[in-house]
Amino acid sequence: MKKNIAIIGSGITGLTIAYYLKKAGIGFRIFEKSNHIGGVINTVSENGFLFETGPNSGTLSNTQTVRLFEELSDKFELELANDSAKKRLILKNNKWHALPSGLFSAVTTPLFSFKDKLRILGEPFRKPGNNPLETVSELVVRRLGKSFLDYAIDPFISGIYAGNPDYLVTKYALPKLYNLEQQYGSFIKGAIKKAKEPKTDIEKKVTKDVFSAKGGLIQIVNAIIKKIGTENIKLNKSIGIIKNDNFYLIDGQEYSSVVSTVNASELPDLLPFADKNVLQDIVNTKYAKVTEITIGFKKWNGIKLDAFGGLIPSKEKKNILGLLFMSTLFKDRAPEGGALFTTFTGGIKKENLAELSEAELKEFLEPELKELLGLSEFKPDLFRAFKHKKAIAQYGADSEKRLAAIKKIERENKYLFLAGSIRDGVGLADRIKQATDIAEQIIAD
Ligand SMILES: Cc1cc2nc3c(=O)[nH]c(=O)nc-3n(C[C@H](O)[C@H](O)[C@H](O)COP(=O)(O)OP(=O)(O)OC[C@H]3O[C@@H](n4cnc5c(N)ncnc54)[C@H](O)[C@@H]3O)c2cc1C
Known part of the structure; x- marks a missing residue:
């Protein structure tokens, strides 16, 4: 049968797969349940502000993301965050402090205890762990100390996962960190050795740079749409897939292969032919519920906004997880002299807050x-809240079972791929990497 691929979901994962299939001349159709292309990515322009209702930015953290953006560069303008994005603030005792970026600031910062500052000198000589299910908290306390967990890693985990480091398992949630210890014996030794390894031209472009697009992240979605066209994207389409001996049947049409990019809870309806017991190990995946709030001021007279934003450790007992200084990071996000912020509430630790309405939250x-x-009165010109019931998958100890279930279902159902954030990472760059790998597999097969 001629290759004809059904892609379920039009988020960045589905769109990236479609882009590479189109480029290779392979037929595809995207089925999207909602009336919006881009999944959780959406940019809104309102009252002089330009803001995101889903992801706010990504990191150029792998070659696949660098390559995709280079290939799309005739259709959108990549925007790298202002240099001040390198500074990240952490709240301690109601004051913002810069997260240390070098040895001197690491020694002088009030964020970490004196004991842990001394402990860090011993990090390269500490034995690597041998428990593959060690949580992020356990690993960080073992290698760096409790104050690093409380005032660096806990807020960082809030920023990425809206999660709990006591639940997340390092091997799955922070695989790069896990591998540094496993491969090199230490984070510090590993980071130094990795930096010295020879790199290809494209690897040299992999950085910690934070990206968006001129006009917001939706422009990346629009760029892919311009490349693939809209004729093969079916919106408002809830489907169930019928499996036949040699093909999959969707909406009366035959497909040689199916790639699902949807959240775990959608899978039972989508794949009625899959083993229900096995599927349950995927469906059980925990998700953080999050409400994203955009706050805009036409005239700013609060604290200095010379940073990426501020993250809030759980120990500080606040109701928001952190604040992103969006108008500092990217151009044209607020009127001249104004400011735009994104904040998040809810997450694994405060789920009930994600239930509040916009007015209640305000x-x-x-x-x-x-x-x-640092405001004397709170009178924003924009206050908008966006609820995400299943925002971020949490890679806990159940990940082993989930990944085994994904493999089993894929093995039992040839040419079915279970993708999306049920595996391989939750960030935009992770999604692009996974999508590129799957597209390459389909093209090569
Ligand atoms: C609030 C929020 C903030 C985030 N912030 C960041 C950030 O700043 N930086 C970062 O790197 N990452 C961030 N992320 C994560 C990142 O945005 C996502 O991992 C990524 O966009 C997910 O892309 P995806 O294509 O895998 O899934 P999605 O974008 O979720 O797309 C899946 C699509 O499938 C559709 N669908 C679902 N069920 C069906 C069905 N049965 N049939 C057909 N279609 C279906 C959905 O409608 C959706 O359009 C954030 C995520 C959220 C929710």
Whole structure:
């Protein structure tokens, strides 16, 4: 049968797969349940502000993302964050402190205890762990100390996963960190050795640079749409897939292969032919519920905004997880002299807050936001809340079972790929990497 691929979901994963299939001349159709192309990515322009309702930025952290953006560069303008993005603030005792970026600041920062500052000198000589299910908390306390967990890793985990480091397993949630210890015996030794390894031209372009696009992340979606066209994207389409001996049947049409990019809870309806017991190990995946709030001021007279933003450790007992200084990071996000922020509430540790309405959140968060932003009164020109019921998959100890179940279902159903954030990472760059790998597999097969 001629290759004809059904892609379920039009988020960045599905679109990236479609882009490479189109380039290789392989037929495809995207089935999207909602009326929006781009999945959780969406950029809105309102009242002089340009803001995201899903992801705010990504990192150029792998070659696949660098390559995709180079290939799309005739259709959108990549925007790298302002240099001040390198500075990240952490809240301690109601004051913002810069997260250390070098040895001197690491020694002088009030964020970490004196004991842990001394402990870090011993990190290269500490024995590597041997428990593949060690949580992020356990690993960080073992190698660096409790204050590093509380004032560096816990807020970082809030920023990426809206999660709990006591639940997340390092091997699955932070695989790069896990591999540094496993391969090199230490984070510090590993980072130094990795930096010295020879790199190809494209590897040299992999950086910690934070990206968006001129006009917001939706422009990346639009760039892919311009490349693949809209004729093969079916919107408002909830489907169930029928499996036949040699093909999959969707909406009366035959497909040689199916790639699912949807959240775990969608799979039972989508794949009625899959073993229900096995599928359950995927469906059980925990997700963080998050409400994303955009706050805009036409005239700014609060704290200095010379950073990426501020993250808030759980120990500080606040209701928001952190603040992104979006108008510092990227151009044209707020009127001249104004400011635009993104904040998040809810997450694994405070799920009930994600249930509040926009009006309730505005009233409830006012005192906290006023204090954190250094304002005498809280009168934003824009306050918008966006709920994400299943925002971020949490890679806990159940990941082993989940990954085994994915493999089993794929083995039992030839040419079916179970992709999306149920595996391989939750960031935009992770999604692009996974999509590129799957497209290459389909093209090569
Ligand atoms: C609030 C929020 C903030 C985030 N912030 C960042 C960030 O700043 N940086 C970063 O790197 N990452 C961030 N992420 C993560 C990142 O955005 C996602 O991992 C990524 O965009 C997911 O892309 P995807 O294509 O895999 O899935 P999705 O974007 O979720 O796309 C899946 C698509 O499948 C569709 N679908 C679902 N069920 C069906 C069905 N049965 N049939 C057909 N279609 C279906 C959905 O409607 C959706 O369009 C954030 C995520 C959220 C939710």
